[in-house]
Amino acid sequence: MPDKMSIGIRVNGEDRRFDAEPRELLIHALRERLNLTGPHVGCDTSHCGACTVLLNGESVKSCTIFAAQADGCEVTTIEGVGTPDEPHPLQRAFREHHGLQCGFCTPGMIVRAKRFLEENPDPTEEEIRFGMAGNICRCTGYQNIVKAIRAAADEINATKEAAR
Numbered sequence: 602m603p604d605k606m607s608i609g610i611r612v613n614g615e616d617r618r619f620d621a622e623p624r625e626l627l628i629h630a631l632r633e634r635l636n637l638t639g640p641h642v643g644c645d646t647s648h649c650g651a652c653t654v655l656l657n658g659e660s661v662k663s664c665t666i667f668a669a670q671a672d673g674c675e676v677t678t679i680e681g682v683g684t685p686d687e688p689h690p691l692q693r694a695f696r697e698h699h700g701l702q703c704g705f706c707t708p709g710m711i712v713r714a715k716r717f718l719e720e721n722p723d724p725t726e727e728e729i730r731f732g733m734a735g736n737i738c739r740c741t742g743y744q745n746i747v748k749a750i751r752a753a754a755d756e757i758n759a760t761k762e763a764a765r
């Protein structure tokens with residue numbers, strides 16, 4: 602088996618190529634080879650969701666995937682969601698509803714919530730809790746996280762309605 606493999610992924614709209622060990626996890630490649638430090642390592646055992654990214658549009662825990670498995674795929678990290686000048690509705694809602702305390706879980710929460718609202722654009726509180734169950738907040742800020750996701754859903758739906 603080669604020491605290193607050449608891997609090409611499209612990350613946040615940009616084509617990137619790097620060498621990685623065959624056993625290297627996607628989270629480590631993103632953070633250490635591509636300097637995308639938004640996704641965090643909270644557990645390394647697939648429990649916390651701090652490492653969540655989108656892989657070809659699906660939310661995945663990037664500590665459960667080899668970098669090699671992402672070869673040829675499209676990856677979105679929190680760095681590819683909104684900008685400081687034009688934050689995503691979820692980013693605005695997390696700020697306005699105090700959906701973060703230390704912020705460690707926030708990148709994964711927002712990336713998962715983005716996919717969740719595509720799957721279920723008008724969720725109940727219970728559905729939000731169920732849909733976000735794979736993301737853990739060690740500050741236990743769940744009340745406000747749920748509020749923020751519900752508020753972002755309202756904003757996204759109102760924007761869609763206005764565009765009709």
Ligand code: FES
Pocket residue numbers: 641642643644645646647648649650651652653662663664665
């Ligand atoms: S670091 Fe991936 S789930 Fe915790």
Ligand code: FES
Pocket residue numbers: 700701702703704705706707737738739740741742
């Ligand atoms: S805000 Fe601290 S871990 Fe969630």
